[in-house]
Amino acid sequence: MLRFAVTLFAVITSSTCQKYGCLEGDTHKLKPSPEPNMHECTLYSKSSCCYADFTEQLARSPVIKVNNSYWNRCGQLSKSCEVFMKKIECFYRCSPHAAHWIHPNYAAGIQSVPLCQSFCDDWYEACKDDSICVHNWLTDWEWDESGENHCKNKCIPYSEMYANGTDMCQTMWGESFKVSESSCLCLQMNMKDMMAIKYLLSESSEESSSISSSEEHACQKRLLKFEKLKGDEGEQTR
Numbered sequence: 001m002l003r004f005a006v007t008l009f010a011v012i013t014s015s016t017c018q019k020y021g022c023l024e025g026d027t028h029k030l031k032p033s034p035e036p037n038m039h040e041c042t043l044y045s046k047s048s049c050c051y052a053d054f055t056e057q058l059a060r061s062p063v064i065k066v067n068n069s070y071w072n073r074c075g076q077l078s079k080s081c082e083v084f085m086k087k088i089e090c091f092y093r094c095s096p097h098a099a100h101w102i103h104p105n106y107a108a109g110i111q112s113v114p115l116c117q118s119f120c121d122d123w124y125e126a127c128k129d130d131s132i133c134v135h136n137w138l139t140d141w142e143w144d145e146s147g148e149n150h151c152k153n154k155c156i157p158y159s160e161m162y163a164n165g166t167d168m169c170q171t172m173w174g175e176s177f178k179v180s181e182s183s184c185l186c187l188q189m190n191m192k193d194m195m196a197i198k199y200l201l202s203e204s205s206e207e208s209s210s211i212s213s214s215e216e217h218a219c220q221k222r223l224l225k226f227e228k229l230k231g232d233e234g235e236q237t238r
Contacts (some may be wrong), residue, residue, distance in 0.1 A: 022049035023092075023099050027067070032096035041090035043190065048092040058086050068147040074131035074155035081158075083125035088173070088187035097197055103175070114180035114200065119188045120165035127168075128159040135161055138174045154159040184219035195223045 030048050035048040039059035044050075047091045057066055066089060071077055077085060092098060092110065103109035107114045133151035134140035141149035162168035166179045180186035185200055187193050199215045 021099055022079055022096070023102060025093070025111070027051075027054050027093055028108075030075060035094075038094075040086060041094045043193075044090065044094040044096065045227050047096045048094045049096055049098065054093060055090075060088060069141075069149050073151050074133050075235070078126070078130050081130045084123040084126050091187070091189055092176075097193075097201070100201055105182065110169055110176045112178045114182075114186045114188035115169050115177050116163070116183060116188050117179050118183070119186070120169035122165075124158070124162065124165035126158065130158050131155040132161050135171060136174050137172055138176075144203055175228055182219070184223050185216060192223060192226065198222070233236055 020060040021031050029051065032044075032047040032049045035045050035052045036049070036096045037052045037054065038045045038048065038055045040055040041048070041050065041058065057063065060078065063071050063082060063086070065071060071082075071085065091113075098110055098113070101113045102109045114166065133153050133155045140152065143149055158168070162171065169177050169179055183198050187196060196219060199219050200216070
């Protein structure tokens with residue numbers, strides 16, 4: 001029964017890709033395509049905007065750097081924090097849906113991707129005891145001639161840099177993400193996203209910045225069905 005959910009995700013992915021393609025970042029493809037041998041970011045393996053070899057650097061733990069951007073300038077990230085950093089990196093680099101939220105002034109960037117409040121709260125909880133030296137990872141680093149990032153300020157705990165999960169999600173990557181008012185029409189960087197994507201990419205959502213009660217209700221109903229299917233699958237494998 002879970003096969004139905006996977007098929008739905010593939011259909012949604014295919015229609016989205018035809019319209020939006022990929023972002024224009026340094027590691028992005030022109031158009032998404034399958035990558036069955038991905039080492040990480042496997043959520044997007046059926047239709048990916050990144051190549052499988054890019055994910056090799058994310059498959060290692062601890063992750064030292066991604067391209068020329070070091071993750072350990074304030075010490076190695078905890079495993080729980082690293083998991084969330086990987087989810088964000090995978091979405092930006094590999095998701096075929098990311099281009100739906102392409103930044104209007106920067107074709108390699110994203111703007112106002114709706115994240116679920118629960119995702120942001122869990123991310124903050126996972127990283128609050130780790131250390132960081134920049135408030136905005138896009139603008140606050142000092143970059144040397146070789147393109148590597150360095151701290152300009154002292155390292156402090158995430159819990160001191162950001163007030164809470166909302167503050168972190170909406171400032172850590174500049175304008176890239178926002179916390180959604182909905183608990184369903186938002187992304188969690190997991191298989192549940194396929195439910196939200198169906199409505200977030202609909203023409204009615206594009207024409208209106210507000211979330212309609214009918215879309216919210218339909219999303220919640222489909223999400224409950226999906227969770228029941230997953231629960232049934234789990235029971236069958238015990």
